[in-house]
Amino acid sequence: MKTIIRFEHVHYHYTAGQPVLRDIHLSISQGESIALIGGNGSGKTTLAKHCNGLYKPTSGRVYVDGQDTRSLSVSALSSTVSYCYQNPDHQIFQSTIRDEVAFGPINLGLPQEEVESRVAEALTAVGLYEMRAEEPYFAGKGERQKIAVASVLAMKPQVIVLDEPTTGLDHRGVEEMMSLIERLNRKGHTIVMVTHDMRLVARYAHRVLVLKQGRIIEDGSPEEVFAKPEVLAVAQVEPPAVTRLALGSVMSRPLPLTLNQLQLRVQKDKI
Helix, strand or coil: CCEEEEEEEEEEEEECCEEEEEEEEEEEECCCEEEEECCCCCCHHHHHHHCCCCCCCCEEEEEECCEEHHHCCHHHHCCCEEEECCCHHHCCCCCCHHHHHHHHHHHCCCCHHHHHHHHHHHHHHCCCHHHCCCCHHHCCHHHHHHHHHHHHHCCCCCEEEEECCCCCCCHHHHHHHHHHHHHHHHCCCEEEEECCCHHHHHHHCCEEEEEECCEEEEEECHHHHHCCHHHHHHCCCCCCHHHHHHHCCCCCCCCCCCHHHHHHHHHHHCC
8 A cells, every 4th residue: 555644753842851752753654544542731632733844843844745855835735634623713714605716727727718718626525515606714623623634635645634623512513523533544545633532533433643752552452452451541542442441351252342233242252
């Protein structure tokens, strides 16, 4: 599988003597769905912002599609890696939803016909095409989050980085957002998601990176990572309730991650 992002011994600090990332060595392959987890201040968002050049390494290298991010601007990288902020209002600034989504393609210098095609495709993907003439500021939180995702999709990036994409959403909003992210991953987009919600990690991530004090202390599938409560405790992370229940039982491995998996395992193991 093609490596789309590569970290080589990356260190990063905001001020001298206060490292935020420490010797990150990491390869992200095309088509992966990765969750970054860890306690507050563990370096998750800082690592995520290196993926599209928002931050540059203090030392070491980050390569995006083989190119050193130190020599490229965020806009130059945006057609390969796009970033969705935790608060969509940090991205939204146009007067209509259509103009918001069109901003990126216009700045790529694309012809008008291609711009409109990308806007229609992106807004259709998030279910907001009929709202394209409306002002984004009057949309609900979930809809504004979708607008932010649509503006990213219009750039046709290979990688989409999402920082806490479900923060502030109700249950329905969470389900809609995560279903959208899952569809994008199935279409070939690489997903890198920062989240504190272990239920989402269990259901949607293929790979989990656990961070502690700027270091990756565990890297594996959700089943592998959640089976190591001692590692998660160090990182101030709790596995999903279903998995915690299974860890305290005689249930066979691999451990269940969702309620449906737990029910099937109980029937199989006749616990």
